[in-house]
Amino acid sequence: MKYTQRKKALVLLADGTIFYGKSIGMEGTSFGEVCFNTGTTGYQEIFTDPSYYGQLMVTTNAHIGNYGAANDEVESDDIKIAGLICRNFSFEYSRPAADESLQSFFERHNKMVISDVDTRALVSYIRENGAMNAVISTEVDNIEGLKKQLAEVPSMNGLELASQVSTTEPYYYGEESAQYKIAALDIGIKKNILRNLAKRGAYIKVFPYNAKFEELEAFNPDGYFLSNGPGDPEPLVEAQELAKEVLKRDLPLFGICLGHQVIALANGISTYKMHNGHRGINHPVKNLLSGKGEITSQNHGFAINRDETEANPNVEITHLHLNDDTVAGIRIKDKNCFSVQYHPEASPGPHDSMYLFDQFIENISKN
Structure with a gap:
């Protein structure tokens, strides 16, 4: 060597x-x-x-x-x-x-x-x-x-990086004959997210970070997905507008990590840069709906404002990070939408949160 x-x-x-x-x-x-x-x-x-x-x-x-x-x-x-x-x-x-x-x-x-x-x-x-x-x-x-x-290197605070990692052209993942069609916005998507959706009977069309709602809608999807990704969520105005359009129509929507932050911003909840962030595969989260604890895989340097989330009458906190009580998941009360700040696809990591993909598919099937 x-x-x-x-x-x-x-x-x-x-x-x-x-x-x-x-x-x-x-x-x-x-x-x-x-x-x-x-x-x-x-x-x-x-x-x-x-x-x-x-x-x-x-x-x-x-x-x-x-x-x-x-x-x-x-x-x-x-x-x-x-x-x-x-x-x-x-x-x-x-x-x-x-x-x-x-x-x-x-x-x-x-x-x-x-x-x-x-x-x-x-x-x-x-x-x-x-x-x-x-x-x-x-x-x-x-x-x-x-x-x-x-x-001279710019701070991560305020830095838009999704455009650096997103696909430049739409592409497909999974079997075309699958039961469900999902339109995914790629703002830094991980392959294992696509694998988890596909193995649950979904055919996914992945769109660039700046795609308009009309482009995703033309695929005639059964559900919409906002991916994980790098950088500050606040500059992603186009993604926020897309989320607002999906929410306006009450269509099934699921967001992970950066996608979770985009959904929060679309609901008037601000985000902030954390002191260190959460990066590891053993982060404890409590599901407030079931009362169960989950060991999760996390990777984020930004989080959503908890006080603003609790004050928003249309948003419910569903998951909390047990180390620092930051918001780890939300759902929109009158819409078919939920999101989490961590990685249920757990690549790498534990599989405690895989049920969230099943929940998304269930939301789609009921729509």
Whole structure:
């Protein structure tokens, strides 16, 4: 393996704090908002999740790469994170089902990896000081130059990124002869969402982020879906208008993560950037309708305003995050619409929330 090619590298945070490590393969510089994920498995799905576009990912699990990479364990067509920061990078992998090493996977997608970083200290620092822009680089002797470049990187707050990951042309997923037709707005959709809808008897047409309601309506769908995705939901005015049109007609509507935030905005509920966000596969959520707890997969840096949600007479909170009491799910009382802030498709993660896809199909069948 390429141990001899490892060069000194650094993580430079926007406030000037520096953590040192070593590069894996590719040399150079990469910018993004630094965030961390607490999942102990499923790293390949995390790295290819469009919701992470523009972010430098810190993995809290000490060992990354030990089971390699497999062609069918991706959530999009390429790596979406801006770069990886980890503690121990495994050049060797032990899983027979893997198609290549994680090092090969990153090199093939031309993405940077920095290992040998004190990730416990880095994550503790981010938890204390909040998510911020950062740069990873092998240019360890150009700190002042990197600081100047980093100062010009836009904040995630107010940043529209859905257009960077959305499909440019509509496409179909599933069997054309399926019982139900669903029009999905791609603002960063994960493949496992499409798989879960298709295996429940749906034929999906996926539309670009800026598609108009009339375009989706022309498909004559039985239901509408707003996907997950990256960035700030507030600039997605076209998606909000689409949600309003669906709601106006009381058509079945389901939103996940960024889609959930868009639905909230369409109902006059504001969103805000969180101190750190929720990123991991063991987040506890309580279903207020059933009284049951769920262990969930989450990945978001924005949330909807709880006070405004509770004050809205047309909206009911259905799920709460038990760590910080943020809103994890809502339903529109007089409409055929619900949404959640987490990932029921759980790729990676637990399957406690898979019932939400069944609920969406049930809403469609009753419409």
